[in-house]
Amino acid sequence: MDILVQTLADGLVIGAFYSLIALGYTMVFGIIKLLNFAHGDLYMLGAFVGYTLLSVVSGNGSGAGLMGIVVVLFLTMVIVGAIGMGIERVAYRPLLLAPRLSILITAIGVSLFLENGSMLFWGAQYQVYPLQLSHDGWELFGAHITYTQIGLVIISALLMLGLHLFISRTLYGKAMRAIAHDQTACHLMGINVHKVIALTFFIGASLAAGAGTMAGAYYGTVNFMMGFIIGLKAFTAAVLGGIGSIPGAMLGGLLLGMMETAGTFLFGGSWKDVVAFSLLILILVLKPTGIMGEKVTERM
DSSP states (O other): OOOHHHHHHHHHHHHHHHHHHHHHHHHHHHOOOOOTTTTTHHHHHHHHHHHHHHHHHSSSOOOOOOOOHOOOOOOOOHHHHHHHHHIIIIIIGGTTSSOOOHHHHHHHHHHHHHHHHHHHHHOOSSSEOOOOOOOOOOTTTEEEEEEEHHHHHHHHHHHHHHHHHHHHHSSHHHHHHHHOOOOHHHHTTTTTTTHHHHHHHHHHHHHHHHHHHHHHHHHHHOTTHHHHHHHHHHHHHHHHHTTTTTHHHHHHHHHHHHHHHHHHHHOOGGGGGHHHHHHHHHHHHOOOOOOOOOOOOOOO
């Protein structure tokens, strides 16, 4: 029982990070059918921006306080969200009518640019995060659940709930759903499609940045390549839940996180990536549309 509870707790934290990043993948794909492989690097960028802001606010991070941490998280999401909008405007918008392969290669180029730019700015070595989270908590069925884990899961859940309410109840959310259904018709109806696409990139980049800041504080170190592998795993989570489905991205991230922690316990830490990508292959073979994805029929 203690192993089961500990695996569930650890998996929920990791899965929450995957879900936040996977939401950016699935939102962008749902609207412009782009697999934005630079999205994982926005997670990395969020971790470094949070690292810099925390260093400025408190020197060594010990004096930031709860309010300071919340402000840093908010500012990081806004800054990286704005960068995401800039990337969409400069790199992707001119290619929206180009062949899909062209914009996909551009996404890979943006990823390399962000990775190498971060390496030049913050250095190639690992950076110790200027915020050390508490390991205090309580014992539950023999497992140690920390207050930090609970807080991170709650913050992630609130961000995902906020996105759900935004998509389902606001005018811009309705516009996003309409553009995902028929972009041409939205143009004809007077919807500012480019503005809505830019907002989509802002939201996706903001969520990834929030996950990056929380992950940096949780794990304690950051480096310029941290976005590569987690970006692939978040893509796996999006496919697992159903690419293009927002609830599917949330579910896929949580399931992948728990499967990964279970695989780490059963086979060792070196096998966790094998578990993640084996799960992707299995899902693609058995149910290519994912758990909550719908089969799309192209009209002739």
